[in-house]
Amino acid sequence: MSTLDPLRLLREPWNASEGNQSNITAGASGGWCQGLDIPNELFLALGLVSLVENLLVVAAILKNRNLHSPTYYFICCLAVSDMLVSISNLAEMLFMLLLEHGVLVMRPSIVRHMDNVIDMLICSSVVSSLSFLGVIAVDRYITIFYALRYHSIMTLQRAVVTMASIWLASTVSSTILITYYQSNTILLCLISFFLFMLVLMLVLYIHMFALARHHLHSISSQQKPPTAHRSGSLKGAVTLTILLGVFFICWGPFFFHLILIVTCPTNPFCACFFSYFNLFLILIICNSVIDPLIYAFRSQELRRTLREVVMCSW
Amino acid sequence: MSALRLISNRTSQQALSNSDYTWDYEYYEYGPVSFEGLKAHKYSIVIGFWVGLAVFVIFMFFVLTLLTKTGAPHQDNAEPSEKRFHMNSFVTDFGRPLESERVFSRQMAEESQSLFHFCINEVEHMNKAKESHKGPGLESNIHFQEVPRSSGMFEEDLHCLTKFNIPNFVNTEQNSSLGEDDLLISEPPIILESKLATQSSHRILD
Numbered sequence: 001m002s003t004l005d006p007l008r009l010l011r012e013p014w015n016a017s018e019g020n021q022s023n024i025t026a027g028a029s030g031g032w033c034q035g036l037d038i039p040n041e042l043f044l045a046l047g048l049v050s051l052v053e054n055l056l057v058v059a060a061i062l063k064n065r066n067l068h069s070p071t072y073y074f075i076c077c078l079a080v081s082d083m084l085v086s087i088s089n090l091a092e093m094l095f096m097l098l099l100e101h102g103v104l105v106m107r108p109s110i111v112r113h114m115d116n117v118i119d120m121l122i123c124s125s126v127v128s129s130l131s132f133l134g135v136i137a138v139d140r141y142i143t144i145f146y147a148l149r150y151h152s153i154m155t156l157q158r159a160v161v162t163m164a165s166i167w168l169a170s171t172v173s174s175t176i177l178i179t180y181y182q183s184n185t186i187l188l189c190l191i192s193f194f195l196f197m198l199v200l201m202l203v204l205y206i207h208m209f210a211l212a213r214h215h216l217h218s219i220s221s222q223q224k225p226p227t228a229h230r231s232g233s234l235k236g237a238v239t240l241t242i243l244l245g246v247f248f249i250c251w252g253p254f255f256f257h258l259i260l261i262v263t264c265p266t267n268p269f270c271a272c273f274f275s276y277f278n279l280f281l282i283l284i285i286c287n288s289v290i291d292p293l294i295y296a297f298r299s300q301e302l303r304r305t306l307r308e309v310v311m312c313s314w
Numbered sequence: 315m316s317a318l319r320l321i322s323n324r325t326s327q328q329a330l331s332n333s334d335y336t337w338d339y340e341y342y343e344y345g346p347v348s349f350e351g352l353k354a355h356k357y358s359i360v361i362g363f364w365v366g367l368a369v370f371v372i373f374m375f376f377v378l379t380l381l382t383k384t385g386a387p388h389q390d391n392a393e394p395s396e397k398r399f400h401m402n403s404f405v406t407d408f409g410r411p412l413e414s415e416r417v418f419s420r421q422m423a424e425e426s427q428s429l430f431h432f433c434i435n436e437v438e439h440m441n442k443a444k445e446s447h448k449g450p451g452l453e454s455n456i457h458f459q460e461v462p463r464s465s466g467m468f469e470e471d472l473h474c475l476t477k478f479n480i481p482n483f484v485n486t487e488q489n490s491s492l493g494e495d496d497l498l499i500s501e502p503p504i505i506l507e508s509k510l511a512t513q514s515s516h517r518i519l520d
Binding site for chain 1: 356357358359360363367370371374375378379381382383510511512514515516518519
């Protein structure tokens with residue numbers, strides 16, 4: 001029977017065809033790529049920071065009635081899915097530590113079951129996090145290009161339906177992924193989903209940026225001293241680079257890993273890339289740390305509410 | 315994530331042998347992977363990927379920055395004529411924006427209010443100049459069906475709005491107080507739409 005679980009299969013895809021457990025000593029394979037040994041404390045620290053940040057975002061949005069609008073509901077859902085990423089990671093850490101130190105003793109079948117549950121949680125939070133990033137971009141696009149009709153396009157009911165369907169879809173797709181993880185089709189679906197989100201965000205944000213640049217250019221051409229033009233456009237360029245750059249850097253490596261699994265699972269060069277799997281997971285957790293900073297805390301209203309929440313809790 | 319490998323090791327060990335619970339950090343067989351006779355450096359894909367990603371992000375930043383520097387000044391010369399053409403084709407009630415202003419007033423800064431009036435006045439003056447081409451009721455009612463909601467309207471609206479600095483403030487424009495009823499009853503003219511667009515774009519990108 002195969003005891004390979006999904007995430008180990010992602011880390012060592014060359015075992016996929018064999019599915020056996022034959023072992024060799026460390027010396028024979030030590031010459032190849034060592035990979036990066038991520039200390040558990042880093043996982044723990046990043047997970048805790050992400051959890052606290054996203055909890056604060058959710059608390060601030062729930063507390064302030066001005067933030068009860070579809071835009072902020074989507075940001076709240078992004079914070080919830082980032083929170084799930086960090087929670088599932090922390091749960092896994094806890095699980096591992098307890099098992100390692102013998103505090104928790106469980107039958108192998110239960111261990112496997114818990115393993116699958118955690119993998120499912122991780123996968124669904126990853127999918128929903130990506131989806132909400134795309135939905136936020138679409139929402140901003142509608143805000144800018146359909147400004148007056150925004151409230152009739154993005155009604156509260158449609159927003160709730162969108163959120164519910166994304167959560168449902170991510171749960172279902174993660175269940176399917178964990179159940180059929182050995183199939184290449186599933187990986188291709190994930191990769192195409194990521195590419196779709198990537199292209200969507202690129203197109204929408206660059207179009208929005210082009211409009212903002214056009215505004216600024218028109219303003220500056222009217223004014224005698226072109227003061228606000230350069231700095232305003234530069235700020236827009238920096239914001240956009242940060243938004244898209246964080247997306248690429250945090251999500252890109254993991255999905256490139258998946259692409260390499262599909263295309264060259266047994267190639268030694270690709271195998272070298274696979275050895276950095278832990279780093280790619282750290283980057284996804286970093287994304288859930290950075291997302292509140294670049295999405296939620298950009299809003300002054302939310303920052304003000306956050307200050308109130310933090311002061312009240314002290 | 316290394317936990318999962320650890321757990322799987324233990325699972326497999328317990329499944330295969332019902333001996334005492336031991337933990338071995340096992341290395342897996344690199345059976346199908348052959349490392350002999352490789353010409354390129356083993357880290358080539360890893361380094362290539364990270365360098366490519368960094369170059370891409372920096373390239374994207376420079377492209378965006380260059381986009382901000384370049385622009386076509388001649389476009390603005392063509393806009394006034396286009397603006398007059400579009401002005402002929404839409405009718406707005408300039409008493410109404412005040413009511414709409416009340417709706418949006420809590421988000422508008424003082425300077426934008428005064429400059430908005432200036433913008434309205436300017437459009438009003440232009441409309442008066444074209445009054446001969448239109449029937450009565452030009453400035454008292456909103457003729458929604460005559461308002462062409464085309465993307466071309468952006469240009470002439472922008473031209474009016476560009477006469478003042480869009481205040482870079484962060485606000486909760488789409489808060490729950492702006493219900494659908496407000497927009498259905500007193501549907502603001504196109505000029506407010508592009509103003510909202512300007513505000514939104516600056517709110518998001520600054």
